[in-house]
Structure formats: structure tokens, C-alpha cells
Amino acid sequence: MAAALNWSEYWPDAPVLTLPWRQLLQAPSLTAALRPLADFSIEVRHQGEAECSMLMTLPESAPQSCDRAYVREVYLCLAGTPVVWAKSLCAVDAAFWVSYLQCGTQPLGARLFDGTNSFTRSTFYYAHGVHPECPDEQPLWARRSMFRQQSQQQTQTLDLVEVFLPALHHYVA
Numbered sequence: 001m002a003a004a005l006n007w008s009e010y011w012p013d014a015p016v017l018t019l020p021w022r023q024l025l026q027a028p029s030l031t032a033a034l035r036p037l038a039d040f041s042i043e044v045r046h047q048g049e050a051e052c053s054m055l056m057t058l059p060e061s062a063p064q065s066c067d068r069a070y071v072r073e074v075y076l077c078l079a080g081t082p083v084v085w086a087k088s089l090c091a092v093d094a095a096f097w098v099s100y101l102q103c104g105t106q107p108l109g110a111r112l113f114d115g116t117n118s119f120t121r122s123t124f125y126y127a128h129g130v131h132p133e134c135p136d137e138q139p140l141w142a143r144r145s146m147f148r149q150q151s152q153q154q155t156q157t158l159d160l161v162e163v164f165l166p167a168l169h170h171y172v173a
């Protein structure tokens with residue numbers, strides 16, 4: 001298995017990105033950015049509780065221990081072909097986020113960015129390399145961010161990782 005990706009707020013040393021790729025990597029909603037490119041759909045790979053030793057964290061946050069997490073793992077597809085692998089997870093007792101993740105084949109981005117939400121999003125963190133959960137050994141671009149929602153003296157966190165798969169090159173120059 002490949003080593004974990006090294007996340008950074010800055011572009012990693014990697015091949016030079018074209019403007020369309022930079023715009024895609026910085027798009028607040030991948031759903032909104034991908035929909036104009038071709039017929040857009042979501043393929044759910046897993047949705048539900050899973051074991052975890054620690055929620056994924058970013059440099060700006062403290063690790064959050066847990067025994068179980070609620071996970072949604074999907075492919076974002078264009079014309080039926082997976083172009084982005086995405087994984088969202090939160091603590092199983094983070095009711096606000098669990099309800100968001102229980103959206104089946106509806107895009108999470110459509111729910112997150114519908115204009116009715118009261119949460120904050122971290123800055124994007126980027127990586128370029130072989131992702132440990134994607135079988136292709138080709139270096140891939142990835143981004144991460146965390147969403148935080150404050151409720152009754154408790155902050156609930158959703159961690160989102162998006163890995164840009166090689167097939168996306170057919171749609172973005």
C-alpha cells in the first residue's frame with residue numbers, strides 16, 4: 001500500500017497545472033464545477049457506519065478519537081465514468097452531519113451549497129501522489145477540507161477528501 005499523502009495549503013511540487021485544473025481544484029463545489037462538462041451522476045460505494053481509530057484531521061485541527069465513524073464514499077461520474085473519488089466522514093454521534101451524508105445518489109455538494117447552511121469550511125489542503133485508497137499507482141491530485149457546525153456548545157466536524165481520477169483528463173485540459 002502506498003504511503004499516506006502529505007497535505008499542504010500550498011500547491012505541492014508536481015507537474016504544472018493548467019488554469020482549468022487550478023480552477024477545478026479550487027472550486028467550492030465540485031458538483032457545480034463538473035455538471036457542465038457532461039452527464040453528471042453519483043455512484044455510491046459505501047454509506048454507513050465504519051470502524052475508525054481516528055477521524056481524519058488537517059494540520060489546523062486537533063485529532064478526534066472515535067470508535068466508529070459515519071462514512072460516505074462515492075464516485076463523481078461524467079457520462080457514467082468515475083472522475084473523482086470522494087470520501088466524507090464524521091463521528092457517528094454528529095447528527096447534523098450524519099443527516100447530510102444520508103443523501104444516497106444525491107450530490108453532497110448540492111446539499112452543502114444550497115445557501116441555507118450555517119457552517120464554516122476550512123481552507124483547502126492539496127496533495128499530489130499515489131492515494132492509498134485508490135488502486136491506480138499513477139500520481140493523482142487530491143484536496144481536503146473540513147466543515148464545522150456549532151450546535152449547543154459542541155462543534156461537529158465533517159471531513160471531506162476528493163481525489164481527481166485519471167479519466168477527468170478527458171474533460172479538463
